[in-house]
Structures are given as C-alpha cells and as structure tokens.
Amino acid sequence: MISKRIQEQLKKGSPIREAFEEGQRLAKIYGAENVFDFSIGNPYVEAPKKVKESIQKIIEQNPRQIHSYMNDAGYEDVREKIAESLNRRFGTSFHMHNIIMSVGAAGAMNAAMYALMDVDDEVMVMRPYYPGYTSFILNWQGKKVEVDPDPQTFQPDFEDFESKITERTKLVIVNSPNNPTGAIYTEDTIQRLAQILEKKEQAYGHEIYLLSDEPYRELVYTGETLPYLTKYYNNTLVAYSFSKSLSVPGERIGYLVIPDEASESQMLIKAVKMTTGMIGYVNAPSLFQKVVAECLDEKANLEFYQKNRDILYKKLCNLGFEVVPPSGAFYIFIKAPGGDEKRFLEKAHECNILLVGGSFFGYVGYARISFCVSHEKILRSLTAFEKLAELMRE
Amino acid sequence: MISKRIQEQLKKGSPIREAFEEGQRLAKIYGAENVFDFSIGNPYVEAPKKVKESIQKIIEQNPRQIHSYMNDAGYEDVREKIAESLNRRFGTSFHMHNIIMSVGAAGAMNAAMYALMDVDDEVMVMRPYYPGYTSFILNWQGKKVEVDPDPQTFQPDFEDFESKITERTKLVIVNSPNNPTGAIYTEDTIQRLAQILEKKEQAYGHEIYLLSDEPYRELVYTGETLPYLTKYYNNTLVAYSFSKSLSVPGERIGYLVIPDEASESQMLIKAVKMTTGMIGYVNAPSLFQKVVAECLDEKANLEFYQKNRDILYKKLCNLGFEVVPPSGAFYIFIKAPGGDEKRFLEKAHECNILLVGGSFFGYVGYARISFCVSHEKILRSLTAFEKLAELMRE
Structure with a gap:
C-alpha cells in the first residue's frame, strides 16, 4: 500500500498534468492549432548550438x-x-x-x-x-x-x-x-x-x-x-x-x-x-x-521570449485585464476579473485556453499564463483572449 | 547550523572517503604503483564504444x-x-x-x-x-x-x-x-x-x-x-x-x-x-x-573483472585466507584472521593495502576488497598480500 503521506499528495492531483491531458483531448476535437495550452513551463527555444x-x-x-x-x-x-x-x-x-x-x-x-x-x-x-x-x-x-x-x-x-x-x-x-x-x-x-x-x-x-x-x-x-x-x-x-x-x-x-x-x-x-x-x-x-x-558564456534566447511577452502583455492590458508586469521568467500572472478564479479558469477553458489557477501557487484569485510557446501560438491566442474578455464581462 | 540528524551522519565519517585520501597520502610517500587502494567500487573498464x-x-x-x-x-x-x-x-x-x-x-x-x-x-x-x-x-x-x-x-x-x-x-x-x-x-x-x-x-x-x-x-x-x-x-x-x-x-x-x-x-x-x-x-x-x-545489447566487460577476480581469489585462498567465493560483482569479502577486523585493517595498511572493514557493511570481522583496478595493480598487490598473510600469523 502506498504510504499515507504520498496518498494525500496523490489526492491533490496536479493541475499542470491535468491541463496537459485536457489539452491533448481538446486538440483532437478542435485541432492542435486552436488549443492554447499555457500551463507548462518547458523552455520553448532550442538549446544553443x-x-x-x-x-x-x-x-x-x-x-x-x-x-x-x-x-x-x-x-x-x-x-x-x-x-x-x-x-x-x-x-x-x-x-x-x-x-x-x-x-x-x-x-x-x-x-x-x-x-x-x-x-x-x-x-x-x-x-x-x-x-x-x-x-x-x-x-x-x-x-x-x-x-x-x-x-x-x-x-x-x-x-x-x-x-x-x-x-x-x-x-x-x-x-x-x-x-x-x-x-x-x-x-x-x-x-x-x-x-x-x-x-x-x-x-x-x-x-x-x-x-x-x-x-x-x-x-x-x-x-x-x-x-x-x-x-x-x-x-x-x-x-x-x-x-x-x-x-x-x-x-x-x-x-x-x-x-x-x-x-x-x-x-x-x-x-x-x-x-x-x-x-x-x-x-x-x-x-x-x-x-x-x-557554455557559461552562452546567452539565453531572451528575444524569443520577449516578443511573446510583449505581444501578450500588451493585448491583455488592452483587454482590461489586471496583470502583474512580467519583468522576468516566462510567465504572466493575471487577476481573475471579479476575483473568482474558478469561474475564470472555466471561461478560459471555454475559449480553449488552459491556464493554471493561482491557488496552485498558494494565491487564489489569479491564473498563470506560461508564454513559452511558439510566436504563432501566441498570435492565434489573441482572439481567444478577446473572447475570454467578453465572456468575463457577461 | 547543520541539522542534528545530518551532524550525526557526519560524525560517522566515510571509511571509503578516508581510504581514498589515505591512498593519495601514501602514494606521495611510496609511489602510486606501490599503494593498493581496494576501497572504491568505481568501474575500471571504459564505457563501450x-x-x-x-x-x-x-x-x-x-x-x-x-x-x-x-x-x-x-x-x-x-x-x-x-x-x-x-x-x-x-x-x-x-x-x-x-x-x-x-x-x-x-x-x-x-x-x-x-x-x-x-x-x-x-x-x-x-x-x-x-x-x-x-x-x-x-x-x-x-x-x-x-x-x-x-x-x-x-x-x-x-x-x-x-x-x-x-x-x-x-x-x-x-x-x-x-x-x-x-x-x-x-x-x-x-x-x-x-x-x-x-x-x-x-x-x-x-x-x-x-x-x-x-x-x-x-x-x-x-x-x-x-x-x-x-x-x-x-x-x-x-x-x-x-x-x-x-x-x-x-x-x-x-x-x-x-x-x-x-x-x-x-x-x-x-x-x-x-x-x-x-x-x-x-x-x-x-x-x-x-x-x-x-546500448541494451552491449555486454559488460566481464572478462576484465574475471581475470582480476581469478588471480586474487586464488592467491588469497593459497595464502590461507578465508574468503567468500566471489560469484558476482567486483568484490571479495575476506575474513579477518582471528576475527579482529581492526587489527586486520591496520596490518593491511602496513602493507599499503587499503580495504573497507566489514563493520561499515553491518558485519564485523571482515574486509571488502574491490578488485575494479588495473590487472597490473592486482599483480603487484600479490606480494603485499603475501606480506599481510605473514603479518597476520605473528
């Protein structure tokens, strides 16, 4: 039998894992290009030569x-x-x-x-x-x-x-x-x-x-x-x-x-x-x-992430979302409009946008967007975020 | 401050680490070729091509x-x-x-x-x-x-x-x-x-x-x-x-x-x-x-270890040591003549042979010989073991 302490951990589940699996499921229905899985923090750029x-x-x-x-x-x-x-x-x-x-x-x-x-x-x-x-x-x-x-x-x-x-x-x-x-x-x-x-x-x-x-x-x-x-x-x-x-x-x-x-x-x-x-x-x-x-003098491919960050951050601000200015890493922390994290994640899901709720990080009422995805994916997601902004105003 | 539980572990020390350092010290005095550090279980053969x-x-x-x-x-x-x-x-x-x-x-x-x-x-x-x-x-x-x-x-x-x-x-x-x-x-x-x-x-x-x-x-x-x-x-x-x-x-x-x-x-x-x-x-x-x-079909270089094992095992038996027949791995477990592990390790040390005592493995009265060293080292060690056998008879 699994130890009690690990059983407890298993019960909590992993929202990142679940988002990944949900992303796979949605991709089969809507096509991978129309699913916006922003849940995983896996570097997108290639290792340097x-x-x-x-x-x-x-x-x-x-x-x-x-x-x-x-x-x-x-x-x-x-x-x-x-x-x-x-x-x-x-x-x-x-x-x-x-x-x-x-x-x-x-x-x-x-x-x-x-x-x-x-x-x-x-x-x-x-x-x-x-x-x-x-x-x-x-x-x-x-x-x-x-x-x-x-x-x-x-x-x-x-x-x-x-x-x-x-x-x-x-x-x-x-x-x-x-x-x-x-x-x-x-x-x-x-x-x-x-x-x-x-x-x-x-x-x-x-x-x-x-x-x-x-x-x-x-x-x-x-x-x-x-x-x-x-x-x-x-x-x-x-x-x-x-x-x-x-x-x-x-x-x-x-x-x-x-x-x-x-x-x-x-x-x-x-x-x-x-x-x-x-x-x-x-x-x-x-x-x-x-x-x-x-490779100690190799530089991280900052430009790649910066481009994603700039596009997405600007868009989210324009759409009226409250966003922590992302100064580093490859995440944007976005406030759930009205403060209801669960509703926000559900509405995002309706737009095929998969995010991880702030409660997973010990801070309820927010969601994390990992922007380590392709530029194309970022660009295609913008209309999905427009739709999300609309849904949240309802 | 280090945690109490790790402090306790540190106090115990590591006989393998200590043997390694003692080996380095002895090598400076007697020359590396005359020091027989049989303490470490690091594979000697090269990784296959x-x-x-x-x-x-x-x-x-x-x-x-x-x-x-x-x-x-x-x-x-x-x-x-x-x-x-x-x-x-x-x-x-x-x-x-x-x-x-x-x-x-x-x-x-x-x-x-x-x-x-x-x-x-x-x-x-x-x-x-x-x-x-x-x-x-x-x-x-x-x-x-x-x-x-x-x-x-x-x-x-x-x-x-x-x-x-x-x-x-x-x-x-x-x-x-x-x-x-x-x-x-x-x-x-x-x-x-x-x-x-x-x-x-x-x-x-x-x-x-x-x-x-x-x-x-x-x-x-x-x-x-x-x-x-x-x-x-x-x-x-x-x-x-x-x-x-x-x-x-x-x-x-x-x-x-x-x-x-x-x-x-x-x-x-x-x-x-x-x-x-x-x-x-x-x-x-x-x-x-x-x-x-x-590399799943690559074979371990068994011949190399077998040669070391055969030479050393035969020699130790001939010298009258009580030895567990080594059927696998790259170790020989040798009984301290008379049962005094500490004395045996000290006498071995006098012959520039560095072993790890059985007590480190939860079994007092023995010593472990790691034979993952060069053939040359094994051959040169045989006279040192002869000397050890003599010392133990005193």
Missing part, C-alpha cells in the same frame, strides 16, 4: 574521464569555471569549493534543505510560489510558513514577513524572477529582507538561511542585472539550474552556491556533499557538468 | 527532442525498449508502463521507498549490506532491521529473517550479486524468501514489498543468468542501474520496474512518478535515457 558542439568535443576524451564517478561535489575544473563566471558577472569572490554541482535547482535545494532542517523546522515561502517548495519542505518534515505579497508589486509584505519569523525559522525561500508572477525583487527588497533577517538572527541567536532559487536569473526583460544575494546577506545559499538558460531541463544540471560568508560554511559544504549522496543523487550527471562549463 | 557512437547519433536530432522535459516516467520509446529487452532475456512480460526511468538505482530505490514508507515503517536489510541503504531508510524515517546471513554461504538465515518480520515490515531489500560479498542468491533462496513473505503477507493482511537492488546483475562469474525476482514474488520491485554494466556511473541513469503483478500497481506507478518529482530528481537525465536504449 554550443551545447551540441561541446558534447561532440567532450566525447573525444577518454570515457573514464567523462562518465565516471568524480569528487562528490562535481568536477573541480567545472566548479572553478563556474566560480570564475559568477565572480566576473556579479563581483563575487567564490572559489571552486563554494560550488556544489547538483541535479538541477531542485536537487540543489533538497540537498541544502536536508542538510539544514530538523523535523518541524519552519521554512518560509513567499506567496505566490512554485508548488515544488511544498514537496521539498514535506520531504524533510519541515513546516511551511506562507508570507503575503504586496498585491500591487508582488514584492514581499515586509511586516507580514517579520511577524512570521519565529524561534524555529530555519530557512526563507525566495525566487526572483518569480514563478508564477514574473516579478523580480528590487535591490531595496533584498536589502530590507537582509536587514530583517539579520535582526532576527541576532534576536534568536542562530542562523536563518536565505535560499535563493534562481532558474530564471538570466530571463529578465528590463535590461537589469539582478543583484546577487550573497552580497547582501551572509547566510545566503543560491540554487541555480541551467534548465532555462540553456534549454536543457531534461538533463538535470545545476549547482548550489555556499559562500564562505555563511556561518560554518566548511561544515555546511561537507553536509551538502553528504546529503547529495544520501538522497541518491550521488553526483550531478557527469557529461553535462562538462557541457555547461563550456 | 557504442556509448560514444550513440551520443554522436542522438545529438543529430532536434535539441528539443533530446534535452527537454518528457513524461515524468521517462521517454516512452526508451521504456518500451527496456521492457522488451527484459522480456527477451528473462521471460517476463513487462510493458512500457512497468518501467520508470530513474537517477541511477539509488534514485529508483528512494523514489520507491518514499512512495511506500510511512514514518517508523520497518525495512529489512540482509547483512552485510551496502551502507547507502541506511541513509535511504533514514531519509524516509523508517526503521532498519538487520537480518543475519548464513556465514558459510552468505545466503540469508531464513529463520532469523522470518522471526524479524513484524506488523510494521514494509520492505525487504535484497542485493544479488552482492556488495560487499560478491555472493549471488540461488533460485532456492529466492523461492524460500518468497514463501516466507507470502505467508507473512497473509498473516498480517497487507503487502510486504521485496526491493531488489541490481546494479551488478550482469557481473556474474559462474555463467548463470540470475533469476528475475518478479517471477517468484508478486510484490517485487527491481531497481537497476547502468552504472556498472555500461561503466557510466557518473551519468546517473537507471530504472525501477513495477510489475503488473504488484498489488495496486497502477497506483504505485503514479506514486513513484510523484515522488520522483517531489525528491527533485524530476526525471532521469534525458540524453542518457536515449543512450542506454541504444
């Missing part, structure tokens, strides 16, 4: 240097190159030992969380948030504490944040650019978070770690370079994934940054190496460690 | 078909090919849906264990056993129950096994060919295990799952094809890894088999797909899913 070229080059080496076990934190030359790349781009001063290669950002987060969390430790998440965090917290028997956003800017509500930090707060997860809102945290936000955390660390006499989940770091439409959080708060860990920047989500490759400034950083690095083994990741996939090291 | 050729072929496809997210259980064509390969080799009747691609055997085991285990459920392991099992059980808050072996054959002690099954027994882990003994389970052993489990399932009125960890399935020196356990006991799950058979341990690629005969198999398949996501594996690395599907 450099990925293929790197693979071709790397496999000319001795197979034992490519496919074998290595140091459990990953190949040293790969970690050195990543440290240098971060230092060049963000003015940090990381070394090889600060970088631990991981099975994507999810692998980095789970390894870090297991290393830090005791049973019933509290982990704060900023509404709305990626639902995977709920699973990660459950995995290591923590307690999830949700922080409200400022509903205008989707920056955190700092008062709410401060009031919910307790003696048991171990970790605070942030995610900018954000899934599902597309919002990015301003430097001011990061400074205020850091101030509050430092004050609370002092008050409680122990560390509160900031865990920054950054798979969308390079997908920013405002021209900004986002602040690197380790420079603002010592006990910051950064989970990065190459899934979005290199369009290789299936390859499960990323890394965790543990800066020297974090307290007991040497011990924490050892602990994360250990949990990486314990959880059964063992190490990040070896060939792709070497591939990403060759 | 077909691995490289498959990569070259596969990357000619559209990158979106290679590096993207796919069905969370893995590519359907890959799973179909694996099912067919198993059916052809073992007379099973699996379909695509019975195969879930995983991040190695460790990923398969953890996904299955999380899906099945509630807090305080009991998981049985057969002494001596791979120490990773202890971590996996800890991850999901189970209780480890150790079963004694028959010390002559290293088959399980069936009386001990039967007496330790309780109301809370959820899982029984077996591993044949075995790490660390190299023993293989006979068909009679499997039949007796199945009989006992069926009886106990009936007595307690719920399932007890048999989880077969099979990274060494093809590394057998006796010419036998090992029985496929799903044919003997319905509630059997099989965790497989390509790490050893294709010499690609760094790539983290394997699969879990959930047969239709397992009770609630459809639900269990769903549950394992869900835990694969929850734990942060998300999916098995995508390119290597396609690679292994091309």
Whole structure:
C-alpha cells in the first residue's frame, strides 16, 4: 500500500498534468492549432548550438574521464569555471569549493534543505510560489510558513514577513524572477529582507538561511542585472539550474552556491556533499557538468521570449485585464476579473485556453499564463483572449 | 547550523572517503604503483564504444527532442525498449508502463521507498549490506532491521529473517550479486524468501514489498543468468542501474520496474512518478535515457573483472585466507584472521593495502576488497598480500 503521506499528495492531483491531458483531448476535437495550452513551463527555444558542439568535443576524451564517478561535489575544473563566471558577472569572490554541482535547482535545494532542517523546522515561502517548495519542505518534515505579497508589486509584505519569523525559522525561500508572477525583487527588497533577517538572527541567536532559487536569473526583460544575494546577506545559499538558460531541463544540471560568508560554511559544504549522496543523487550527471562549463558564456534566447511577452502583455492590458508586469521568467500572472478564479479558469477553458489557477501557487484569485510557446501560438491566442474578455464581462 | 540528524551522519565519517585520501597520502610517500587502494567500487573498464557512437547519433536530432522535459516516467520509446529487452532475456512480460526511468538505482530505490514508507515503517536489510541503504531508510524515517546471513554461504538465515518480520515490515531489500560479498542468491533462496513473505503477507493482511537492488546483475562469474525476482514474488520491485554494466556511473541513469503483478500497481506507478518529482530528481537525465536504449545489447566487460577476480581469489585462498567465493560483482569479502577486523585493517595498511572493514557493511570481522583496478595493480598487490598473510600469523 502506498504510504499515507504520498496518498494525500496523490489526492491533490496536479493541475499542470491535468491541463496537459485536457489539452491533448481538446486538440483532437478542435485541432492542435486552436488549443492554447499555457500551463507548462518547458523552455520553448532550442538549446544553443554550443551545447551540441561541446558534447561532440567532450566525447573525444577518454570515457573514464567523462562518465565516471568524480569528487562528490562535481568536477573541480567545472566548479572553478563556474566560480570564475559568477565572480566576473556579479563581483563575487567564490572559489571552486563554494560550488556544489547538483541535479538541477531542485536537487540543489533538497540537498541544502536536508542538510539544514530538523523535523518541524519552519521554512518560509513567499506567496505566490512554485508548488515544488511544498514537496521539498514535506520531504524533510519541515513546516511551511506562507508570507503575503504586496498585491500591487508582488514584492514581499515586509511586516507580514517579520511577524512570521519565529524561534524555529530555519530557512526563507525566495525566487526572483518569480514563478508564477514574473516579478523580480528590487535591490531595496533584498536589502530590507537582509536587514530583517539579520535582526532576527541576532534576536534568536542562530542562523536563518536565505535560499535563493534562481532558474530564471538570466530571463529578465528590463535590461537589469539582478543583484546577487550573497552580497547582501551572509547566510545566503543560491540554487541555480541551467534548465532555462540553456534549454536543457531534461538533463538535470545545476549547482548550489555556499559562500564562505555563511556561518560554518566548511561544515555546511561537507553536509551538502553528504546529503547529495544520501538522497541518491550521488553526483550531478557527469557529461553535462562538462557541457555547461563550456557554455557559461552562452546567452539565453531572451528575444524569443520577449516578443511573446510583449505581444501578450500588451493585448491583455488592452483587454482590461489586471496583470502583474512580467519583468522576468516566462510567465504572466493575471487577476481573475471579479476575483473568482474558478469561474475564470472555466471561461478560459471555454475559449480553449488552459491556464493554471493561482491557488496552485498558494494565491487564489489569479491564473498563470506560461508564454513559452511558439510566436504563432501566441498570435492565434489573441482572439481567444478577446473572447475570454467578453465572456468575463457577461 | 547543520541539522542534528545530518551532524550525526557526519560524525560517522566515510571509511571509503578516508581510504581514498589515505591512498593519495601514501602514494606521495611510496609511489602510486606501490599503494593498493581496494576501497572504491568505481568501474575500471571504459564505457563501450557504442556509448560514444550513440551520443554522436542522438545529438543529430532536434535539441528539443533530446534535452527537454518528457513524461515524468521517462521517454516512452526508451521504456518500451527496456521492457522488451527484459522480456527477451528473462521471460517476463513487462510493458512500457512497468518501467520508470530513474537517477541511477539509488534514485529508483528512494523514489520507491518514499512512495511506500510511512514514518517508523520497518525495512529489512540482509547483512552485510551496502551502507547507502541506511541513509535511504533514514531519509524516509523508517526503521532498519538487520537480518543475519548464513556465514558459510552468505545466503540469508531464513529463520532469523522470518522471526524479524513484524506488523510494521514494509520492505525487504535484497542485493544479488552482492556488495560487499560478491555472493549471488540461488533460485532456492529466492523461492524460500518468497514463501516466507507470502505467508507473512497473509498473516498480517497487507503487502510486504521485496526491493531488489541490481546494479551488478550482469557481473556474474559462474555463467548463470540470475533469476528475475518478479517471477517468484508478486510484490517485487527491481531497481537497476547502468552504472556498472555500461561503466557510466557518473551519468546517473537507471530504472525501477513495477510489475503488473504488484498489488495496486497502477497506483504505485503514479506514486513513484510523484515522488520522483517531489525528491527533485524530476526525471532521469534525458540524453542518457536515449543512450542506454541504444546500448541494451552491449555486454559488460566481464572478462576484465574475471581475470582480476581469478588471480586474487586464488592467491588469497593459497595464502590461507578465508574468503567468500566471489560469484558476482567486483568484490571479495575476506575474513579477518582471528576475527579482529581492526587489527586486520591496520596490518593491511602496513602493507599499503587499503580495504573497507566489514563493520561499515553491518558485519564485523571482515574486509571488502574491490578488485575494479588495473590487472597490473592486482599483480603487484600479490606480494603485499603475501606480506599481510605473514603479518597476520605473528
């Protein structure tokens, strides 16, 4: 018999999975070109040519240097190159030992969380948030504490944040650019978070770690370079994934940054190496460690996503929808007119538009639009959104 | 601060890691050729040419078909090919849906264990056993129950096994060919295990799952094809890894088999797909899913290991050591003369031979020799073993 805790999770279902299946069903009836499945956040653009070229080059080496076990934190030359790349781009001063290669950002987060969390430790998440965090917290028997956003800017509500930090707060997860809102945290936000955390660390006499989940770091439409959080708060860990920047989500490759400034950083690095083994990741996939090291200067195909974003955002505004300005990632978070999320999703479904409700992200009354689809699909969807706007006015 | 549970694990240390570091230190003093580090189970032979050729072929496809997210259980064509390969080799009747691609055997085991285990459920392991099992059980808050072996054959002690099954027994882990003994389970052993489990399932009125960890399935020196356990006991799950058979341990690629005969198999398949996501594996690395599907008929380089095994086993017997006949895997389990494991490891160390003590595998008084090293290293080690035999007679 399935365990009770996993049975409970199964009962909740997955709206993204269900939307996918519904999309397949509708496509058979109306034709794939007339169904607008905006539910899945799978990068649409191809991996850059450099990925293929790197693979071709790397496999000319001795197979034992490519496919074998290595140091459990990953190949040293790969970690050195990543440290240098971060230092060049963000003015940090990381070394090889600060970088631990991981099975994507999810692998980095789970390894870090297991290393830090005791049973019933509290982990704060900023509404709305990626639902995977709920699973990660459950995995290591923590307690999830949700922080409200400022509903205008989707920056955190700092008062709410401060009031919910307790003696048991171990970790605070942030995610900018954000899934599902597309919002990015301003430097001011990061400074205020850091101030509050430092004050609370002092008050409680122990560390509160900031865990920054950054798979969308390079997908920013405002021209900004986002602040690197380790420079603002010592006990910051950064989970990065190459899934979005290199369009290789299936390859499960990323890394965790543990800066020297974090307290007991040497011990924490050892602990994360250990949990990486314990959880059964063992190490990040070896060939792709070497591939990403060759591709650190590749740029994400921002133009592609920007075009989709611009067209759709403008249209939705013109149609009178309330939309969070999407500054990054590939999502638009749209308010359900009148606030009734369920009705909004149903009406969208009538227009063959498949969205994921805000409640899936811990924030009811909204829906997420993933615009990582073809330009053609975006253009064809505009009349469907017109129809949706009409239906919502009824 | 590191969590208390991980601090405890860190305190235990890792004898394999320590042996590796000691080996590096000794190599600087005595020269690498005079140090015999038999501690690590990393395949020595190169990946077959077909691995490289498959990569070259596969990357000619559209990158979106290679590096993207796919069905969370893995590519359907890959799973179909694996099912067919198993059916052809073992007379099973699996379909695509019975195969879930995983991040190695460790990923398969953890996904299955999380899906099945509630807090305080009991998981049985057969002494001596791979120490990773202890971590996996800890991850999901189970209780480890150790079963004694028959010390002559290293088959399980069936009386001990039967007496330790309780109301809370959820899982029984077996591993044949075995790490660390190299023993293989006979068909009679499997039949007796199945009989006992069926009886106990009936007595307690719920399932007890048999989880077969099979990274060494093809590394057998006796010419036998090992029985496929799903044919003997319905509630059997099989965790497989390509790490050893294709010499690609760094790539983290394997699969879990959930047969239709397992009770609630459809639900269990769903549950394992869900835990694969929850734990942060998300999916098995995508390119290597396609690679292994091309290499299912490749044979492990058995001859290489057999040669090492034959030379070393014969020598150890001639020197009067008590050794478990190594039928599979790439390990020899050697009894500490006089039974004092610590003294034996120290004397071996004096001969620059680095072994891992049986106590690391839950079975004191022995040591494991990993013979996945070069032939030359094996040959050079023989005089060191002669010296060790002498030292032990003192």
